[in-house]
Amino acid sequence: MVQIIKGNIIFTDTPNKFEILNDSYIIYEDGIILDVVTDLEDKYYDIDIDDYGNSIIIPGFYDLHVHSGQYSQCGVGLDLPLLKWLKKYTYESEIRCEDPVYARKLYEKFSRDLLSYGTLGAVVFSTTSYEATEILFEEFIRTGIRGYIGMVEMERNAPEYILKDLDYAMDMIESLINEYSSNKLVKSIITPRFAPTSTREGLKRLGALAKKYKVPVQSHLDESEEEVEWVRSLYGKDYAMVYDEFGLYGDSPTLMAHGVYMTDNEIELTRDKGVILVHCPDSNINLSSGIMHSKELIEKGVRIGLGTDMAGGHKLFMGEVMVRAIQLSKLLTLQDGMKSEPLSLAESFYMATVVGGGFFGKLGKIKKGYEMDCLIIDDDEINKEIYSLEDRLSKFIYIGDDRWIKKRFVSGVDLY
């Protein structure tokens, strides 16, 4: 059935410029946008239009890196250095998900909060628990948002209680791939925690599984200097090359979180194999990891999306992540004597919508042929009187929260 909504449409088609369509119509059917027009043709005269007046219609946000098992912990213990933080809080948070009652409560809240903040798709590290991962799938499906969900594979270099036997983990991961392979919105993703917690054998088998089922891959890459050295001492090569050796670097669609410390060879490989780096700016400063050279990497042809990295990052709202990406980029510009340009608002918006959405399908733009995911934003009266549409969007990103979002559409379905 053809449906139509009306409002002020704004999105990015190219990375550095907003497309603005005031008082325009989105015509869609079966979750796909048929057309976006400013003047409606006569043939639609008998269709009821949902008119959102002076509200703003934007694409949804897509969080490309988030740890569901750490969601209870956001904002806690961030005075601690990384390794103490992991040990005192993070592994403890994750193991708590072995309790299905707790996992259900946490993941129900997690899924609902994502939707509520306008994140219409998330690529998630679950934990090493098969049961909790299944609960997460169920809660995403119940909430109606898009997801790539990965049961985490880790067999060494972490407390014994959180590790799983490789054979068991491989069976469970394969079983989840099969179980959800026909789901339209929520699917599996191969998820080694990071190179140091897998063995060569583990990485090899995960690579083979990704190939067998054509399933995407996610992991961590070049997050902190100490970690990079560790990987080199374990595998004797650059970090990205470790994943690449085992078919885990761009042979199927691949996300790598962080990329703060990339060698030239890694940058080249990343660009050539179309691996998407996930910039998680809050996490990188909370954990004193460093600043990703986002603008420089983009100029070198690398695709970069955004992630909250909950609970290294602390805020679930992707607007916060965009702002922090811009702020860190400004600090790099300041460091090099203002010779480079920082990320613009449009660029960071493009990362959160077009690059993020692109990982899930034809998503992230409000254009003919794209899937019908969008948010309706309503700001206050003072704004509407004074500011341009682009300024109003800027305001939502800088100071908005879930309360500004009036409607959330996924694949044409009005959720909530």
Added chain:
Amino acid sequence: MVQIIKGNIIFTDTPNKFEILNDSYIIYEDGIILDVVTDLEDKYYDIDIDDYGNSIIIPGFYDLHVHSGQYSQCGVGLDLPLLKWLKKYTYESEIRCEDPVYARKLYEKFSRDLLSYGTLGAVVFSTTSYEATEILFEEFIRTGIRGYIGMVEMERNAPEYILKDLDYAMDMIESLINEYSSNKLVKSIITPRFAPTSTREGLKRLGALAKKYKVPVQSHLDESEEEVEWVRSLYGKDYAMVYDEFGLYGDSPTLMAHGVYMTDNEIELTRDKGVILVHCPDSNINLSSGIMHSKELIEKGVRIGLGTDMAGGHKLFMGEVMVRAIQLSKLLTLQDGMKSEPLSLAESFYMATVVGGGFFGKLGKIKKGYEMDCLIIDDDEINKEIYSLEDRLSKFIYIGDDRWIKKRFVSGVDLY
């Protein structure tokens, strides 16, 4: 009349450590805390106790640097460099306040939003408009929060339309000082915008006014490199020394926003004259100004409070400001190879409560003899089950918002 509330009390008495009193009582009368105890004496048996159960009781927040006239503009235009941003947005925002209907609407929202986010006192740059400044006084008084409000003095180096004649400005500022001198919660503060927009004559007369009425002083200091050079070219000396020459640097209680680029002489003068620097981390990165060496300055004996610097900063919630101060401090630590320690959560909390509150009076601690300003915080069930009180507070600061604040007391009065 003696009143008692009960809950989990947490505050900082010294900069680097939280004081925690589980299930304890605050006994207060006429806005002053008589005692804080874990076991209640029998003599209070007939007083009704407001029991907030497992909620957290903390001091209020005090924002030491905020521009009310820019409040409509928060989050807008931050891709622009400072001077273009000022011209396109900021002066336009401020001049709009000449319209009393607009000013009333904006300041009503501003005052209400401050309270709602737990900011129980704010030191405000109004605009050059006398009428709007008066409206701001009225709205603060109506809302019930504490304020130091300054009508901004500027006579040169900005668009003609926003400047005021010095004689007129001095008369109006003096009139506001007199008008509100007996108000308990809201008072005047001498407010030259910054050295470049005042003449020597203007600074001299403002210094004399501060002395005559024993009124505090606020302005901007060492915010960006370009600005510091400008001040030197105009006055031929260090920035702080300009204010000092005219009795505007610590002769009465003084706040100086930013202090990113301080010379050793300025640091010494600041410490010796007890001037409080106001760290506005979001503003400093949004406008690509630089990173204040907050931890180092504190170690050198300088007192530092926190400010949102709305609309250079974009968030009104002081928790955000605390987090950004910690994050920027971590980046400095990272730059010096992790040799220094970054600001801790307790330190940044101390800045927002004890240093901030201290500017207003005996405030910022939940202790006998202090004024009874506090917030009641209620977090979610998952938190309460798992985390310590300090972790729960951390969470409120990192991810909380106005919805977490259940009650706001100013001078013993439950507002809202």
